[in-house]
Amino acid sequence: MPTLPKRMTDLIHRQILPLGERQKLLQLQQVGKVFNGGVTALHDMSLAVQEGDFISLLGPSGCGKSTALRLIAGLSTPTSGRISWEGGKGAGDLGVVFQEPTLMPWATVAQNVFLPFRLRGKSFAEVKPEIDEALDLVGLSKFADTYPRQLSGGMKMRVSIARALVTNPRLILMDEPFAALDEITRHKLNTDLLSLRERIGCTVIFVTHSVFESVFLSDRIIVMAARPGRVIEEVQVTAPYPRDEVFRTSADYAAHCQVASAALHRAMGEAA
Amino acid sequence: MTVTTPVLDPEEAKRLRDARIERVAKWLLPALVLVLLLVGWDRLVVWNEIPKYQLPGPLVVWEQLVKDWRMLFEALLVTLQITLMALAVAVIGGVGLAVLFNQSRFAEMSFYPYAVILQVTPVVSIAPLIFIYVENRTVGLLLCAWIVAFFPILANTTLGLNSTDHNLRDLFRIYGASRWQRLRYLQLPSALPYFLGGLRIAGGLSLIGAIVAEYVAGTGGIGSGLAFRILEASYRLNIPRMFAALLLIAVSGVIIFAGLSFLSHMLLRKWHESALKRET
Numbered sequence: 001m002p003t004l005p006k007r008m009t010d011l012i013h014r015q016i017l018p019l020g021e022r023q024k025l026l027q028l029q030q031v032g033k034v035f036n037g038g039v040t041a042l043h044d045m046s047l048a049v050q051e052g053d054f055i056s057l058l059g060p061s062g063c064g065k066s067t068a069l070r071l072i073a074g075l076s077t078p079t080s081g082r083i084s085w086e087g088g089k090g091a092g093d094l095g096v097v098f099q100e101p102t103l104m105p106w107a108t109v110a111q112n113v114f115l116p117f118r119l120r121g122k123s124f125a126e127v128k129p130e131i132d133e134a135l136d137l138v139g140l141s142k143f144a145d146t147y148p149r150q151l152s153g154g155m156k157m158r159v160s161i162a163r164a165l166v167t168n169p170r171l172i173l174m175d176e177p178f179a180a181l182d183e184i185t186r187h188k189l190n191t192d193l194l195s196l197r198e199r200i201g202c203t204v205i206f207v208t209h210s211v212f213e214s215v216f217l218s219d220r221i222i223v224m225a226a227r228p229g230r231v232i233e234e235v236q237v238t239a240p241y242p243r244d245e246v247f248r249t250s251a252d253y254a255a256h257c258q259v260a261s262a263a264l265h266r267a268m269g270e271a272a
Numbered sequence: 273m274t275v276t277t278p279v280l281d282p283e284e285a286k287r288l289r290d291a292r293i294e295r296v297a298k299w300l301l302p303a304l305v306l307v308l309l310l311v312g313w314d315r316l317v318v319w320n321e322i323p324k325y326q327l328p329g330p331l332v333v334w335e336q337l338v339k340d341w342r343m344l345f346e347a348l349l350v351t352l353q354i355t356l357m358a359l360a361v362a363v364i365g366g367v368g369l370a371v372l373f374n375q376s377r378f379a380e381m382s383f384y385p386y387a388v389i390l391q392v393t394p395v396v397s398i399a400p401l402i403f404i405y406v407e408n409r410t411v412g413l414l415l416c417a418w419i420v421a422f423f424p425i426l427a428n429t430t431l432g433l434n435s436t437d438h439n440l441r442d443l444f445r446i447y448g449a450s451r452w453q454r455l456r457y458l459q460l461p462s463a464l465p466y467f468l469g470g471l472r473i474a475g476g477l478s479l480i481g482a483i484v485a486e487y488v489a490g491t492g493g494i495g496s497g498l499a500f501r502i503l504e505a506s507y508r509l510n511i512p513r514m515f516a517a518l519l520l521i522a523v524s525g526v527i528i529f530a531g532l533s534f535l536s537h538m539l540l541r542k543w544h545e546s547a548l549k550r551e552t
Contacts, residue, residue, distance in 0.1 A: 073442075096442075100437075102443060119447040
């Protein structure tokens with residue numbers, strides 16, 4: 001973006017290349033997870049994540065999409081298969097947004113966004129520019145000194161997003177982040193998330209059970225089925241970014257939704 | 273549409289009036305009860321001509337308090353000193369043990385049952401033993417008061433340390449937080465409201481502990497607190513002084529509770545639900 005304000009230079013802004021030309025970022029090779037009762041939460045999942053991808057994991061509940069996310073996040077270890085980061089995984093390579101905003105109620109908005117740096121032993125003053133920019137990116141500059149309880153649900157989610165991207169991670173994981181919000185807020189945040197991605201070029205894996213949300217946001221939709229959780233097929237959404245409200249009402253969008261919806265039905269049919 | 277003056281419909285006006293009445297009644301009613309009790313007490317004594325070595329009237333108690341002020345105030349300071357020291361040690365011990373139990377499951381398994389045993393055994397029954405084995409009277413008093421006061425802090429803080437948000441825990445793991453960082457930046461702040469709840473209970477209990485310990489420690493020794501003065505006055509049938517000392521103890525208890533409540537409010541008012549005023 002040529003017209004970024006001056007202090008927008010603190011976070012690295014990557015260029016998003018077209019789908020076929022992207023660098024490899026993360027590889028899941030036949031990853032499986034069996035919980036101790038013998039329940040197969042995820043079976044043989046293979047996925048190549050490339051830099052700049054916006055991947056949605058779409059599927060019914062129990063299809064292992066959240067399990068996959070937890071495995072990638074390193075919160076649990078796979079029973080079989082392996083997950084490998086291109087060039088190894090460093091501190092701050094990963095940002096996470098949960099379904100809940102998951103903010104510390106005793107800390108101000110800025111202190112919440114500061115958390116990933118604090119845990120790496122940095123001082124607030126040292127990373128203030130990054131924090132300011134992250135808050136600016138989600139449109140909350142004026143609320144830096146506010147406590148979470150004074151914010152609306154949508155604003156809390158924005159803080160959560162700011163915290164996830166403040167370290168300029170190579171990958172941001174989002175686990176149904178907007179599921180608990182009302183539709184108006186949800187649409188607004190969807191649009192804002194996309195323009196955010198345009199500006200900083202982050203790679204996102206987004207878990208959702210909404211066909212419409214996945215088509216609007218992503219360029220790759222991984223459709224998953226339940227019992228056992230597994231990948232059924234991949235749908236690519238070729239519509240160009242930036243996407244906005246016009247795209248949401250276009251025939252192109254509707255067509256893609258139909259394709260994704262059909263894939264999801266196949267996934268549900270297989271599971272039944 | 274322009275509204276220049278606020279319009280109050282009957283319902284809103286009634287709510288406003290009710291709120292105002294409630295604000296006044298909150299103070300007025302207990303004050304009224306106090307006055308009625310004092311007058312009733314006074315009349316009971318005067319009309320029945322009860323001698324003051326049986327039941328002194330409120331005025332006699334007040335006169336005695338003024339007359340004995342120096343002695344009673346000194347005794348109060350001694351008791352308060354023990355109380356506050358015990359509370360401080362209870363905070364250190366309670367929080368320290370809670371953190372230890374939280375960090376080490378094995379330490380918790382090993383020692384928690386004994387913390388409970390210590391708590392459920394009445395301090396009056398342990399105190400005589402303590403004063404046999406502990407030479408220093410102040411240390412003995414402290415120990416007794418501590419035994420009574422530390423448990424609510426331990427129990428509440430333990431609960432608080434274990435009540436952290438699961439997603440926040442995951443987040444700390446993802447960012448590679450050390451145990452110390454998790455404790456310092458996540459668990460201790462989460463536990464603060466719980467700790468403060470325990471602290472308010474412990475404040476009252478350490479006063480009780482100090483008084484009970486003084487009774488058990490008896491009249492021998494130096495540095496006499498309020499309980500000692502009550503005992504002494506009872507031997508001399510100085511009933512008014514017993515009442516005066518009792519009054520001081522009760523007032524101290526109330527002040528301790530109010531002070532700790534205020535502290536709790538100041539620490540939590542910015543973020544915790546308990547300190548928020550609901551807008552209706």
